[in-house]
Amino acid sequence: MRLFYSPASPFAAKTRMAAHHCDLPVEAVPTVTSDEPADLLAANPLGKIPVLVLDDGSTVYDSKVICDLFDRMSGNQLVPQSLDAWRFVKTFEALADGVGDALILTVYEVRYRPEDKRYTGWIDKQMNKADRGLAKLEEMLDQLPAEPTTAHFALAGLLGWMRFRMEGKIEAERPKLAAWLDAFPTVFPAFTELGPRQA
Numbered sequence: 001m002r003l004f005y006s007p008a009s010p011f012a013a014k015t016r017m018a019a020h021h022c023d024l025p026v027e028a029v030p031t032v033t034s035d036e037p038a039d040l041l042a043a044n045p046l047g048k049i050p051v052l053v054l055d056d057g058s059t060v061y062d063s064k065v066i067c068d069l070f071d072r073m074s075g076n077q078l079v080p081q082s083l084d085a086w087r088f089v090k091t092f093e094a095l096a097d098g099v100g101d102a103l104i105l106t107v108y109e110v111r112y113r114p115e116d117k118r119y120t121g122w123i124d125k126q127m128n129k130a131d132r133g134l135a136k137l138e139e140m141l142d143q144l145p146a147e148p149t150t151a152h153f154a155l156a157g158l159l160g161w162m163r164f165r166m167e168g169k170i171e172a173e174r175p176k177l178a179a180w181l182d183a184f185p186t187v188f189p190a191f192t193e194l195g196p197r198q199a
């Protein structure tokens with residue numbers, strides 16, 4: 001299996017950590033989405049990473065579906081199967097991903113839009129979504145299962161990315177999440193290698 005990724009992407013890091021946890025062989029293919037390379041667009045018309053290309057050539061996206069596939073391939077090593085635990089983990093994962101989506105839009109607004117065309121009302125709206133989401137994630141943190149799940153990998157991807165894209169924000173505003181991230185490599189040592197890093 002091949003996985004289109006970039007070192008900074010929180011969503012790609014989530015799927016790479018998940019594959020490692022399940023001991024699934026994945027070849028990581030570095031990809032620059034802003035170049036819109038033909039092989040990426042052929043694999044995912046949205047031009048986003050992560051994308052998984054299976055050995056038979058079929059493609060899988062986005063990060064939630066890739067993680068669900070890994071979960072099925074590994075005999076449910078990523079998501080607990082009791083109804084309540086499944087609901088909690090998948091909702092936590094969706095919230096962490098949603099915070100990432102909102103924050104990435106604020107980054108893209110600055111990166112891709114000329115300064116005189118930027119709209120701070122839009123950035124504020126996305127930032128408010130992210131801030132409400134981070135508060136809720138902090139509230140839910142104690143209920144995470146002890147064993148790593150897709151919720152853990154989504155949160156570690158998000159917070160690891162925030163550490164360099166929004167330096168100081170989690171430490172100043174969400175110290176419980178910051179402490180959780182600091183401790184995560186002791187629970188999952190491969191975070192040091194597979195967590196998001198500034199390209």
Ligand SMILES: N[C@@H](CCC(=O)N[C@@H](CS)C(=O)NCC(=O)O)C(=O)O
Nearest residue numbers: 009010011033048049050062063064
């Ligand atoms: N919901 C998607 C989000 C993926 C996403 O936004 N990826 C970013 C990189 S972190 C991307 O590919 N951006 C390029 C673009 O939007 O064109 C997922 O969970 O995989």
